[in-house]
Amino acid sequence: MKDTLNVMMLSWEFPPRVIGGISPHMYFLSKSLAKNGVKVHVVTCDFPGAPTNEVIDGVEVHRIDSYKNPSPDFATWVYLMNLNMQKEAAAIVARLPEKIDVFHAHDWLVATASIGLKHVFRKPLLATMHSTEIGRRDGLHTNTERMIHETEGWLTYEAWRVICCSDYMVQHVKWAFGLPHDKLVMVPNGVNPHVYDDLEKQDLKAFRSKYALPEEKIVLYVGRLVYEKGIHVLINAVPKVLEKVNAKFVIVGTGYMKEQLANIVKSMGLEHKVLFTGFEEEANVLKLQKIADVAVVPSLFEPFGIVALEAMAAKSPVVVSDTGGLSEIVDHEYTGMKAYANDTESLAWAITKVLLDENLRRRIQENAYKKILEKYDWNKIAQQTRQTYEGVIGEYSKSFWA
Amino acid sequence: MRVIIFSWEYPPRVIGKLAEYVSNLSARLVKSKVETYVVTYHDTMTGVAEESNGVKVIRVANPVQTHISLLTWVLTLNQEVERVASNVFYQTKHIDLIDVHDWHFVPAAVTLKNALGIPFIYSVESLEDHRSPSANQPFNMAIRGIEWLGFYEAQEVSTKTEWMQGEVNRLYQVPKEKIRVITPNVNSWIKNTIETYSSAVETGVKNK
Numbered sequence: 001m002k003d004t005l006n007v008m009m010l011s012w013e014f015p016p017r018v019i020g021g022i023s024p025h026m027y028f029l030s031k032s033l034a035k036n037g038v039k040v041h042v043v044t045c046d047f048p049g050a051p052t053n054e055v056i057d058g059v060e061v062h063r064i065d066s067y068k069n070p071s072p073d074f075a076t077w078v079y080l081m082n083l084n085m086q087k088e089a090a091a092i093v094a095r096l097p098e099k100i101d102v103f104h105a106h107d108w109l110v111a112t113a114s115i116g117l118k119h120v121f122r123k124p125l126l127a128t129m130h131s132t133e134i135g136r137r138d139g140l141h142t143n144t145e146r147m148i149h150e151t152e153g154w155l156t157y158e159a160w161r162v163i164c165c166s167d168y169m170v171q172h173v174k175w176a177f178g179l180p181h182d183k184l185v186m187v188p189n190g191v192n193p194h195v196y197d198d199l200e201k202q203d204l205k206a207f208r209s210k211y212a213l214p215e216e217k218i219v220l221y222v223g224r225l226v227y228e229k230g231i232h233v234l235i236n237a238v239p240k241v242l243e244k245v246n247a248k249f250v251i252v253g254t255g256y257m258k259e260q261l262a263n264i265v266k267s268m269g270l271e272h273k274v275l276f277t278g279f280e281e282e283a284n285v286l287k288l289q290k291i292a293d294v295a296v297v298p299s300l301f302e303p304f305g306i307v308a309l310e311a312m313a314a315k316s317p318v319v320v321s322d323t324g325g326l327s328e329i330v331d332h333e334y335t336g337m338k339a340y341a342n343d344t345e346s347l348a349w350a351i352t353k354v355l356l357d358e359n360l361r362r363r364i365q366e367n368a369y370k371k372i373l374e375k376y377d378w379n380k381i382a383q384q385t386r387q388t389y390e391g392v393i394g395e396y397s398k399s400f401w402a
Numbered sequence: 403m404r405v406i407i408f409s410w411e412y413p414p415r416v417i418g419k420l421a422e423y424v425s426n427l428s429a430r431l432v433k434s435k436v437e438t439y440v441v442t443y444h445d446t447m448t449g450v451a452e453e454s455n456g457v458k459v460i461r462v463a464n465p466v467q468t469h470i471s472l473l474t475w476v477l478t479l480n481q482e483v484e485r486v487a488s489n490v491f492y493q494t495k496h497i498d499l500i501d502v503h504d505w506h507f508v509p510a511a512v513t514l515k516n517a518l519g520i521p522f523i524y525s526v527e528s529l530e531d532h533r534s535p536s537a538n539q540p541f542n543m544a545i546r547g548i549e550w551l552g553f554y555e556a557q558e559v560s561t562k563t564e565w566m567q568g569e570v571n572r573l574y575q576v577p578k579e580k581i582r583v584i585t586p587n588v589n590s591w592i593k594n595t596i597e598t599y600s601s602a603v604e605t606g607v608k609n610k
Contacts, residue, residue, distance in 0.1 A: 075470065076544070083480075086513050091517075094519070147470060150467060
């Protein structure tokens with residue numbers, strides 16, 4: 001095995017472009033791979049003000065023209081963006097002094113670009129499936145959803161290995177696309193606990209007072225306001241929690257359910273207890289996670305649940321729904337609390353219990369932080385990813401493509 | 403000379419006039435000692451087939467069966483075109499030129515050019531502006547964008563009439579010197595085609 005591996009990773013988001021969880025995943029994975037002797041070229045969509053080419057922490061980042069003409073719809077935009085991405089990535093690979101050993105695609109959003117690159121350069125392709133259309137939508141209901149589902153299936157077919165971030169996703173992806181088990185690899189997602197280090201010494205009282213009264217406990221939600229995230233379950237649990245505890249619900253994020261949720265809160269007469277902050281800057285999110293008395297992740301579908309890990313790294317106790325990747329991250333009453341998914345009563349019970357039981361709070365905080373350091377360390381994840389690349393390159397070297 | 407022709411229609415799949423045209427062209431090229439492959443679409447007759455006239459036809463199906471428009475259908479079919487064209491490239495070690503007919507497989511031609519240094523000619527049968535006059539929807543703009551990309555990246559452009567040469571020049575500001583008029587089905591047809599191919603190969607090698 002040669003010392004340096006050359007990998008081209010493709011994704012539709014990379015900081016400063018942050019839409020969902022793929023962007024931070026890309027950032028930490030590529031950076032940690034670079035530290036483990038892997039030369040990474042990231043090809044991603046452009047972003048206002050971000051340079052076309054730059055080196056960040058040893059990672060070569062190439063930002064492509066992401067098709068800015070009006071598009072008929074989101075899915076068509078994805079394919080049009082992929083046309084540009086493939087064209088530019090092909091030119092980059094052709095002019096590099098070193099050869100790319102592996103292409104690594106993140107989600108269907110870069111499927112067509114990656115599949116084409118695999119064939120024109122005859123190099124192995126790996127795919128990380130961060131989510132699936134059939135999971136996001138709880139079934140396939142429209143032609144757009146079916147088209148996306150088939151594109152995901154095609155990507156997993158073309159990929160030499162499919163990486164999933166949880167055992168749950170391994171099973172789900174295997175079922176959704178009928179894949180053989182030995183094609184799937186579980187490499188967990190990671191979290192960087194050091195981003196909270198500086199906040200440890202800071203006095204956050206003034207910051208806190210912008211969000212809640214001193215006597216109010218802070219119940220924090222961070223995520224998109226969409227159905228699959230179960231935010232409506234949390235909103236419905238608000239009055240039940242307030243019966244027992246004086247709390248402020250801070251809801252960070254935005255999404256198509258925003259207005260609907262605000263109306264529910266209004267009709268309950270609890271506008272003074274629920275604060276919709278909208279999109280918050282990362283620095284503020286970190287502080288909120290630090291000061292939260294409990295962080296809630298009430299998802300109905302959750303391939304992984306990075307936001308729960310972040311809260312655990314910030315030493316905030318977590319309440320999660322017992323579903324998907326969250327079930328694996330949290331051990332009930334040990335590293336957090338689990339509630340039944342889509343169950344208001346159960347969620348309210350778990351939140352109330354954490355807020356009222358000081359011993360439980362302290363115990364789950366400490367255990368959760370320990371688990372973060374042991375299992376979700378980016379350096380370990382990078383090593384597991386590198387091993388996966390090496391396994392594929394080893395098999396490839398015996399194939400007629402080599 | 404080894405050439406791959408890209409066309410979204412080829413017999414038995416006949417949509418418009420392009421199928422018959424490409425069929426005649428490829429047969430005549432083989433007769434003139436040009437090794438000719440045609441890459442085209444068919445849902446069931448997939449794979450490589452050598453016709454009695456010596457043309458090697460490779461038909462690909464779309465891996466994604468459900469679509470919301472012609473555009474999404476085209477954009478997922480191109481990777482299969484890239485796959486089989488690359489197979490020819492790696493098996494034969496060299497392709498001199500790709501001749502892409504109309505916009506559908508322009509994305510594949512552009513990627514193959516960027517990745518493997520194979521120059522291409524863009525042969526124009528029709529333009530989106532004529533097919534959908536005054537249609538300014540994002541759908542039409544995207545197709546026009548792909549046509550524009552083809553004109554920009556092509557080594558040379560060929561049209562069948564002087565009128566179309568003028569239209570490509572007027573609508574896409576392609577300099578007339580880059581656009582060759584090759585009149586089909588006349589004595590000079592194949593001679594002019596091969597001349598155009600040779601010139602594109604020559605300038606393509608120079609630009610590499």
